[in-house]
Amino acid sequence: MSYLRFEKALMTNLEESLPRELLRTNRSGAYSCSTVVDCNTRKYHGLLVVPVPGLDDENHVLLSSLDVTVVQHGAEFNLGLHKYGENCYSPRGHKYIRGFDCDKLPTTLYRVGGVMLKKEVLFQHYEDRILIRYTLEDAHSATLLRFRPFLAFRSVREFTHENYVANRDYQFVDNGIKTCMYAGYPDLYMQFSKKSDFVFQPDWYRGIEYPKEQERGYDSKEDLYVPGYFEMPIRKGESVVFSASTSEIATSKLKKLFDVEYEDRAPRDNFFHCLVNAAHQFHNREENDDRYLLAGYPWFKCRARDTFIALPGLTLAIGEQDYFELVMKTAERGLREFMGGKPLSVKIYEMEQPDVLLWCVWAIQQYARACGDEKCLRKYGKLLSDIIKYIIKGKHPNLRLEANGLLSSDGKRTSVTWMNSTVNGCPVVPRSGFIVEFNALWYNALMFASHLLKDTKKAESADLEKRAALCGRTFADVFVNEYGYLYDYVDGDVKDLSVRPNMIFPVAFDYSPLSVEQKKSVLDVCTRELLTPKGLRSLSPKSGGYNPMYVGHQSQRDQAYHQGTAWPWLGGFYMEACLKLYKRTRLSFIERQMVGYEDEMYYHCLGTISELFDGNPPFLGRGAISFAMNVAEILRTLSLLETYTYQK
Structure with missing residues (x-):
């Protein structure tokens, strides 16, 4: 059968x-x-x-x-x-x-x-x-x-x-x-x-x-x-x-x-094999042997942020380190061209987005977890160091390191985060100033780089650790609010109280500026207000502007895109946070969450995962029929599940 x-x-x-x-x-x-x-x-x-x-x-x-x-x-x-x-x-x-x-x-x-x-x-x-x-x-x-x-x-x-x-x-x-x-x-x-x-x-x-x-x-x-x-x-x-x-x-x-x-075709005879098959569909080899990951089908191209978020799940989580290295080889050339102010020779779009470099560091960190620090340092140590220095020296056109140790970005008139929908050229969700996931990524990047370089570049490692300490102290002061969760962004006197899923990242990352109590509080809010069987909502039903149904004409869809729809890739970080905080006691809960994704193998596009889902029942799949970040994070979650299942 x-x-x-x-x-x-x-x-x-x-x-x-x-x-x-x-x-x-x-x-x-x-x-x-x-x-x-x-x-x-x-x-x-x-x-x-x-x-x-x-x-x-x-x-x-x-x-x-x-x-x-x-x-x-x-x-x-x-x-x-x-x-x-x-x-x-x-x-x-x-x-x-x-x-x-x-x-x-x-x-x-x-x-x-x-x-x-x-x-x-x-x-x-x-x-x-x-x-x-x-x-x-x-x-x-x-x-x-x-x-x-x-x-x-x-x-x-x-x-x-x-x-x-x-x-x-x-x-x-x-x-x-x-x-x-x-x-x-x-x-x-x-x-x-x-x-x-x-x-x-x-x-x-x-x-x-x-x-x-x-x-x-x-x-x-x-x-x-x-x-x-x-x-x-x-x-x-x-x-x-x-x-x-x-x-x-x-x-x-x-x-x-x-x-x-x-x-040569692998059978799609179970949930995991369907996802592996879907992962391979995002591969894109060009005539000059450059390797890319397409962001999704049928209309997406290769986008920088999507590449680095999806890369670990689509490769390392299924034991394909070689393809990780091939994609990263192409991406590194593009990153160096961007940081050097040269025209891009790679077909990767949106390289200029301010969080792209930070997500690249996170992807390298996942490589270190899978392949070991020594190999990671040998292959990507120079790139990692150069990215950190580039940011510290303020060379990025829209990413500024402030005196308080946090990164700021101007997103008032143009979208700078993954919440990038626009109407009439203006962002639907204009996130600007100190953005919560940017600074969670920055703290994590500083700590990871410090750890990786501690034996070979001790002075640089110590400086990064010092910067991370400042960032960590300021992060809690700026983002933690009295209601037990994190502001989505802080821009001068504006503190965005919207309950959004971006606060899950500092709970899920290996290095976090939050205390255990703060992490648990954030996770509890995400569970109560954002969690669905198809991932985390992009906005809580209790927040103003909640619009969970991605239907209607394109302008209507753009208004709803990040205003309550559910995203499986965010669910991957949520489940990683659960495992880190509660370990084996949450295994059965996460396994039940996986059932919600396995159901999708029979709907929308067979054997893969849609771009997003309605935030209200029955949580129908919408948008692109196959989305790289979603497939990647479900595969990475399955890999994490296996790791925790067999831990003694």
């Missing part, structure tokens, strides 16, 4: 099946994404979505979908599914689905009369090539398969419409054709593992609708170009492999390539 399996009743019920999405990536920036019934509901959906560096830094939908028709005795049964207008679905191929599972590969079983057709889909690693294997498992008479490709050739942020500029030319290649709709795009090669007949029958399918875009108040309709169809006979027991790619392949290799790629 597969872990991720759905029966006919669910698959044929569009209210249940359409909200469930599937993601496949090639670990080089390209992806394939749709719903489990292959009905695209977002403009970001597509069977082959690839970066086109010659045009811009966005992904582009080349092949939107591939409709398959079973033909027997002249009767046609189309297995495709598209939405047109108000509740109009055609050709309603989902009614033929008899089962779906997503163990090693997404596999759909169709039944049309006496015909049983199995479809398996995979994305070749490090190549812009989607492979689909069709196997005729049963048939009582001669059977034809007809394949009709729907082409878009557009950015994921735009739509295509019927026009007379689109190029209709095509050329035959080995068992298929190649075509390109617009200048600047690569050729799209559509090939089969056996000979097929291509019938040129160009047409536009008009008014295809994407309900997810409609929900956000965006345009939601487009037209897709179909150049014609491929047709071939298929025998009972026979398999045919379809390839869509930006490069040609010898079709005699397609079946073997599919088998090889299949064997």
Whole structure:
């Protein structure tokens, strides 16, 4: 019995099946994404979505979908599914689905009369090539398969419409054709593992609708170009492999390539393996061998803060220190370029955010915990020292070390923290001055650097320890309030009393300026007012402006983004704080919290974790369908659970 399996009743019920999405990536920036019934509901959906560096830094939908028709005795049964207008679905191929599972590969079983057709889909690693294997498992008479490709050739942020500029030319290649709709795009090669007949029958399918875009108040309709169809006979027991790619392949290799790629896939047969698979989907290897972590799918790029927060969970927590080092090698080059005032040669966005350097130190600290101080000092000691000196010398454009030992940042007119939503160019949550997690990170960084350098640079280590002592004393004076929790930020006479999750960080970090009593008090407030089954709320229901439902048009969503929604990655730090304060006595509690995340393996995007959740029941997943920091912190929590479980 597969872990991720759905029966006919669910698959044929569009209210249940359409909200469930599937993601496949090639670990080089390209992806394939749709719903489990292959009905695209977002403009970001597509069977082959690839970066086109010659045009811009966005992904582009080349092949939107591939409709398959079973033909027997002249009767046609189309297995495709598209939405047109108000509740109009055609050709309603989902009614033929008899089962779906997503163990090693997404596999759909169709039944049309006496015909049983199995479809398996995979994305070749490090190549812009989607492979689909069709196997005729049963048939009582001669059977034809007809394949009709729907082409878009557009950015994921735009739509295509019927026009007379689109190029209709095509050329035959080995068992298929190649075509390109617009200048600047690569050729799209559509090939089969056996000979097929291509019938040129160009047409536009008009008014295809994407309900997810409609929900956000965006345009939601487009037209897709179909150049014609491929047709071939298929025998009972026979398999045919379809390839869509930006490069040609010898079709005699397609079946073997599919088998090889299949064997390379790890099964998603339990919660942990699903998360590991999701972690690998964020990998991004560029042509020059730079390594990145994408912040999420389908619309996020590589962002600096997300990289350093997610890096330990996506690598060290699953025993993949090598990939940590590869990503950090690329990131270090970008950090040094930023600190040196040079143009960035890396594709990492938001490097200028003031807490990025601090989160980098935290990521290095996790490496030291996993690999030992000696190895960490050898690999990252110089970087660590240079980051601390850069901050102390006041070289960062928006991070100032004040005389009281704390760091301040100006966030009145622009977002400087992870709470970065804006409306009309202004921050929804304008956090400025002394920001609580910035200074928790700074104290932790000073103490960690002092510890790591104590044997090799004693004078520098002693100076850092002295600075940490000043920071620690001031931290408690500035942030601890009479109500038993921490101000979110303090800017002059403004002391923000909003109960927000950022105060959990000084409780969770290895080095904290808080006393044990203060930590417990903060944790208690987080438990009472912020904890949900899907992580910590971004704002307490008792605080002004609480807006927990991430729904409506985009402006409404931006207002709610950090005003009560729940975030699993924050829950990771909350659970780390629980373990540090209460150790094994909280194991069963944290295990129960993990159940809330395991439920998500079957919803929204299968086998991964959404960007955020509504802050009120039923805590529905929202935003990006797969989010790196969330997957990372759940994996890191599972690793911590294992550590505490086997402690004597």
